[in-house]
Amino acid sequence: MTDPMTPNQFLWFLTLATGGVSALWLIWDLSNLRKALKLDMTVPGNRDKRFGFSIGLVIATLGIVGSARAQGWI
């Protein structure tokens, strides 16, 4: 059974699927968080949003850093 991609193609595929998606995710959750911060924080559901979107930012940052490490950029 042959691999569908060359090792270099596969590395770039993973970089885009991880680092690229993480970059979009970072922008998306930054926008979500900005909206959530304007909501009434006495409502538990709104606090959940703020916490969740903040975690999303952390995870997205890890995705970008991990991809850069895999490529040997950092």
Place this chain on the structure above:
Amino acid sequence: MAAVAEVSAPRVVSPWNPANAVTASRYFTLPFFLWAVHNGYHQWATLFMLACGLLDKADGAVAKIFNCRSAFGELFDAITDAICYGFGLIVVAAYGWAPAVPVIAVITLGAANTIMRALYVKRAGRTTNYKSYAMERLVAYTGYLIGFATAGFSVMFFYWLFVPIMLVIIAYDAKRMLIDPIPPASGASGAMS
């Protein structure tokens, strides 16, 4: 009056709907994933897990298109996430493609989260799913985690950093599920959510 009663009646969604079919189809990727890992096909294993993750995203879209969102569907989706990703993590750890210690930690915390969700349903007294924005993001990370192992992509970095993030989320969600008051069921909930 009869018309008003019909409009306000909760909409009942059958569990045999297209969204749940897409969710169930995720299980078909697991034997292929195991086959690829067993035979050392790193790229194919990554692609099968990617298919499993994409189907996870697709079921939500299908539920919106066919207007068949339900509390059962959300719960089925959460259970399927746990089974598929738990299976994937166990396989990559068993074949030495991922470090065992963080995998054991993740599975243990995942099991604790499942138990807490069951207790939340018991407290609520109805079929409901605790919506955790943070856990939704972590579940996506879990899917990626398996892909990182099959692809040998910054494995130690991603696995060891996953554990403290999961601990923080579980601690936050534990308070929300086990201690905080449960929000009342909205209009059509029970059947819909």
